[in-house]
Amino acid sequence: xxxxxxxxxxxxxxxxxxxxxxxxxxxxxxxxxxxxxxxxxxxxxxxxxxxxxxxxxxxxxxxxxxxxxxxxxxxxxxxxxxxxxxxxxxxxxxxxxxxxxxxxxxxxxxxxxxxxxxxxxxxxxxxxxxxxxxxxxxxxxxxxxxxxxxx
Numbered sequence: 001x002x003x004x005x006x007x008x009x010x011x012x013x014x015x016x017x018x019x020x021x022x023x024x025x026x027x028x029x030x031x032x033x034x035x036x037x038x039x040x041x042x043x044x045x046x047x048x049x050x051x052x053x054x055x056x057x058x059x060x061x062x063x064x065x066x067x068x069x070x071x072x073x074x075x076x077x078x079x080x081x082x083x084x085x086x087x088x089x090x091x092x093x094x095x096x097x098x099x100x101x102x103x104x105x106x107x108x109x110x111x112x113x114x115x116x117x118x119x120x121x122x123x124x125x126x127x128x129x130x131x132x133x134x135x136x137x138x139x140x141x142x143x144x145x146x147x148x149x150x151x
Contacts, residue, residue, distance in 0.1 A: 009140050012118065022058060024143055025120050037108065038058065043055070056069075076107075080111070
C-alpha cells in the first residue's frame with residue numbers, strides 16, 4: 001500500500017466533535033502540546049452501567065452563552081502539565097473528530113480554557129498521522145456543517 005501524502009493544515013482550523021454534539025468549534029493545532037484539551041465550564045463524574053462517565057458543559061463559541069451538554073465514558077484521570085508549568089489532574093475521554101473531511105478518534109482532556117482564545121487545543125498525539133501543520137496558514141479546511149444536537 002502506498003503512503004498517503006499528509007494533508008497540510010494551518011495553525012488554527014474549524015473541526016467537529018460529532019459524538020459530543022458539537023458541529024463546529026475552533027481549534028488551535030499545537031504540535032508543541034502532547035495532548036489535546038477541550039474547554040469545559042463544569043465537569044462531574046457519574047456511574048452508568050458499572051462504568052465511570054463524565055458529564056460536562058462546552059461553550060463552542062468563545063463569545064456566546066450557548067452551551068452544549070456532553071457526556072462520555074471516562075478513559076482516564078491523570079496529571080497534565082500546562083504551558084505555565086502547573087500540573088493538575090484532568091479527566092480524559094476518547095472521541096471522534098472530523099477535520100478537513102477526515103474522521104479519526106483521539107484522547108482529549110477536559111479543562112477550563114475560557115481564558116484562552118481557542119476552546120480546543122489539538123495536540124501532536126491527535127495530529128501524528130496524516131497531517132502536516134504550516135504555521136503561516138489559517139483555516140485551510142472548510143468549516144464543518146453545524147450539527148443540530150444542542151441542548
